Amino acid sequence: MWIESPIIRRYVLSPRIAKISADLLSVKSVRLYHDNALSKEPGCGRTPWHYDDHHFPLETNDVVTAWIPAQPIPAAMGPLSFAKPLNVFNLVKNINFNKNDTSYDKKVAEVFKANQVAISSEPFEMGEASFHHNLSFHTAGDNRTSQSRIVLANTYFADGARVVKEPTMVSGDWQKFIPGVGPGGIVASELNPVCWPAIQKKKI
Numbered sequence: 616m617w618i619e620s621p622i623i624r625r626y627v628l629s630p631r632i633a634k635i636s637a638d639l640l641s642v643k644s645v646r647l648y649h650d651n652a653l654s655k656e657p658g659c660g661r662t663p664w665h666y667d668d669h670h671f672p673l674e675t676n677d678v679v680t681a682w683i684p685a686q687p688i689p690a691a692m693g694p695l696s697f698a699k700p701l702n703v704f705n706l707v708k709n710i711n712f713n714k715n716d717t718s719y720d721k722k723v724a725e726v727f728k729a730n731q732v733a734i735s736s737e738p739f740e741m742g743e744a745s746f747h748h749n750l751s752f753h754t755a756g757d758n759r760t761s762q763s764r765i766v767l768a769n770t771y772f773a774d775g776a777r778v779v780k781e782p783t784m785v786s787g788d789w790q791k792f793i794p795g796v797g798p799g800g801i802v803a804s805e806l807n808p809v810c811w812p813a814i815q816k817k818k819i
């Protein structure tokens with residue numbers, strides 16, 4: 616979207632959002648992996664528990680997604696919710712997902728109970744934003760309102776990261792987001808600009 620829309624570009628390349636991402640990762644510089652519009656329509660079901668690592672073919676764990684609602688998100692609209700602490704992903708990484716039933720959710724609930732995992736689920740007011748690491752285990756409820764739940768989610772990563780050697784099916788459209796760079800290459804295509812530090816505009 617950021618390539619086509621000047622408004623979205625200002626948002627996606629925002630030094631303020633990118634600096635928060637860099638600070639959270641404790642890295643000096645971040646680039647954009649991709650932007651994303653997530654519209655959960657009225658009646659649409661839950662976002663199953665998952666962490667994002669598998670979706671990004673980036674050979675680094677310094678990856679963060681800024682998930683920013685375009686309207687308030689009350690509990691009934693399915694706010695993004697997180698399992699805490701960050702290392703919960705270790706407890707769930709071997710549970711197999713089954714798209715035909717709720718066995719995955721049941722096993723996750725068992726692991727949470729056995730390990731006293733805390734779930735943080737809060738509505739978002741207008742202007743509130745959330746940032747999640749690529750290993751953060753998260754979910755979102757169904758949209759039980761009559762309005763679309765629209766969110767813009769930008770994913771940033773530490774400058775210098777490479778594409779993994781063997782991207783998988785789950786890596787999705789990665790070549791669209793990193794054009795001209797193959798497995799093992801440094802992720803620095805024209806679609807992965809440095810968003811922090813901000814490039815100084817030269818005065819002429």
Ligand SMILES: O=C(O)CCC(=O)C(=O)O
Nearest residue numbers: 653662667680682755768
């Ligand atoms: O918006 C959602 O329901 C899920 C979003 C998500 O999983 C993500 O941004 O990583």
Ligand SMILES: [Fe+2]
Nearest residue numbers: 665666667753
């Ligand atoms: Fe996610």
